[in-house]
Amino acid sequence: MSPPPRQEEGHRPTPDRKALRLIGDRVRKRLMQDPGAYRVPVDSAEIFAFADFLDAHECAHLMRMIDEVALPSRITRTADPDFRTSYSGDIDPSDPVVRTLERRLYDLTNIEPTWGESVQGQRYHPGQQFKEHCDWFDTNQEYWKHEAQTGGQRSWTAMVYLNDVEAGGVTAFTRIGVTIPPQAGALLVWNNNGPDGAVNWNTMHAALPVERGEKYVVTKWFRSRRWGA
Template sequence: MEKIAHISSELKDWILNTLKSGVHPEQIANAMIKKGFDPIFSYKTLLKLMNNNPIETVIREPRPYLYEIPEICKKGTIISTSDRDIKVLMKIEKPFIVYLDNVLSDEECDRLIEISISRLKPSKVVDSVTGEIKTASGRTSSGTYYQLNETALIGRIEQRLAELTDFPIENGEGMQVLNYKVGEEYKPHFDYFPENKIQLSTGGQRIGTVLMYLNNVQAGGETIFPKAGISVTPKKGSAVFFHYGNSEGQVDRMSLHSSIPVVEGEKWVATKWLRQSEIVERF
């Protein structure tokens, strides 16, 4: 197979940022070679970038995302779990978004808020280039994480979501509860990870999200999918499921989304991120 002897502007930016983060150039070159780049080209490119010399980049046309129907979209308009009937209110195909009602009871929503208030800490993000977990001005909420089955309530909801989505409990990250005060938001972002930060031991790539609304927001706080032109108003007990990873390892850039600022009142949500395989190493 012919070795790759050109790079995209995105790869150039990644290399520069990785060098700045302190990674040894040889490690970067070896990573490029493993991905199919010509060894001589890899080392020459790194040398030029380290010496601030110009290099030519090519515009890479991404392969169109291949949409695969997730199991939840094959279950009809009423999805029965072992303890609850969940209603499908809306389906969108590109990106795959399902708006669901009756996912949580009012009592479950209230209890999740109650047990989370004292645990809240400033929310963090995953850097799209380095994969570093850090606070950022674009995400101004507070949140807390729960271990799988940490409480009877968490365990019951985890089981329900597994039956709803057909993703095993072991493929899910621990549930996160978030609180947004007036003016707080999460600017447009993707839930999936940078390609260089995917690890099989931690379940591989994120490929789906269940976002559960724990209260009714008086004004603002909608979940926006700007590329799809969709806005979801928070409704207590309802949820949005969106799917953005396929069996070929592609991710769907149409899944870009944001939580716009709360205008009046506050917003509480619970988030469940789903991985492509079992999470063996948990933190």
């Protein structure tokens, strides 16, 4: 996850464009056929929501797991110390609840299981936030050399809210005016690219500051091919 790339209008090579277009077609077809899917009514980004994707027991279990691994969140590059102030950490992939969650996501999206990154948990205390950023990788940056060798560009993001938040903590897609409040067990899925396979700037988003209470989410990112070294 990166802050807004610099020189937004500059050219960005898209070496995985064909693969991203094909993945987008496959996932879009699967989600559009799912009776539980709600597509956010915007033309400039593909964002889907599912209520009650996880039950209360699963959410509580995952929140406890996040508490066990959470450390101050890191970011690829930024000079702003307040850019990402949450806690986060990868959670145990062998845990039965995590394995069930991943199977559901693979079935839902129709993406190859080996193309998914580890599930990451995030926790936000009052005042904590994650400012506007992209989930896709900026191919003009030095870190892309590593990502190109370990799965390539990110395709889709899946994020599950684990609790209701007393106030604040809204997910804001900042460039298209879409805001989504946390709802325990609800899943958001979005395509980080356009139908043509090019990165979609309209998927820039932010976790707005929590005002009261805490916010827990789990996130899984999918790549354009097999993930890992």
